[in-house]
Amino acid sequence: MTHALTDAALAELLARAAGDELLRVRRESGLEGKELGKAGDAGAQELLAALLDEHRPDDAVLSEEAKDSEARLSADRVWIIDPLDGTREYSEGRADWAVHIALWIEGELALGAVGIPGEDLVLVSSSVAAAPEATDDAPVRLAVSRSRPPAVTEPVRAALDAELLPMGSAGVKIAAVVRGQVDAYVHAGGQYQWDSAAPIAVARAAGLFTSRIDGSPLVYNGPDPYLPDLVVCRPGLAPRILAAIAENTHGES
Template identity: 30%
Template sequence: MPATDLPLLVKAAELAGDIACRFTGPEARSWDKPGGAGPVTEADLAVNAMLEDMLQKARPGYGWLSEETEDSAARLSRERVFIIDPIDGTRSFAQGSRTWAHSIAVAERGVVTAAVIYLPQRDLMYTAAKGQGAACNGAPIRVSSALDLSITEVLAAKPNLQAHHWLGGTPPAFIRSYRPSLAYRLAKVADGRFGAMLTLRPSWEWDIAAGDLLLREAGGTITDRTGTPLRFNNPAPRLNGVVAGGSALHRALLDALDQDSPGITGH
């Protein structure tokens, strides 16, 4: 029911932004999660608590998967599940940057049907519902129609350019750019500002779910690093990398990847 879920997700994102913006980045208490899982701040936990309470009360039959909630196998038996990153780009948030996002999605039988990526400090609200297109601040968005990868800006962290990931030991020519939030990277490809993005590391579902629908509803193609369409609410909620963009650029990147190469640990 994407038509009825999307307004709920928008309201939840607005409230999340109100909470997160009460904290002042570097002054928010932060610490490292166990096992090298990255940093977390008191803002992440405050946003997560609000979202978990609000969304589960509104949709008690839905499962729950969030970066900041201990995972439970109970979600696997649910037809629909919320997939949440309370703050995507926590390092950026903690440093006082404005480039961080709330990423909120609903998946039904593994397919995302409603999604919001919200950057409150940039006043950007990206929304999508299955079969209804994608928008930013209410205006329709579309992926870039670029065909030539060599003159296209692609969002990718430097580790993705390591020689062993590419056929012949050389990545294809493109203009590399970077943004610290995976959700924001996907949104900026969906709105056509960048031609494509890729991350070759195993990627958490909560970083990707909302952007997956945005890309598809904006006319783009998004898969894992092997070209397999993304499915969500997996028992182990990680994806085998992500490649996304307009169809021609997506194909060019996939064709250049060495599929026998292992993934990487950086973004």
């Protein structure tokens, strides 16, 4: 076993390697649509599994594209990965899809790397810059799904008088808050731990507010990988966003 790479360096290597493989598959496979998405997912998962086995063979892994194992529940170190977040966008030839690499250590997210290969960009929690400050006279911008914005978005939009910016994967949306392209991202109605672990680690390192939509903490490496909702935003917006969600009676389940 080699530990020549630090965990942060390995996370970045994994994100870049998977991104390169996904771009190669899209460029060279000749596939389209769902078949392209399946091939990209499979190729990226195979590569990540091999690299983790080489560099961290004793660590557990929770991946969207691999069978889950109860062994991770008693492990001190667990990599939580999504080889391709935003399969639809990837299959359509767009750039707003991502690779998620997170490391959970003894109860907490220790680091995350979010690769956006279409922009040749990897954001790593150990080195990410603080999120830009808001401009007082600028409208609040809210990232939303291109295809199916959750119902919880509307009360938040109304409370903030926000402009909606549709975009692809969850990782890209959270990265957009980190990069100052939007001010908040709110989701309810269905995600899993691998959909948010890496981008949440990066967002926290950038000084952003993160929580469930009821204000409770986001908890990772739980027995059930389902983690359906989240809020990521500039800290000053959090009270208004959480209040708007609470006033919306049921939100989404």
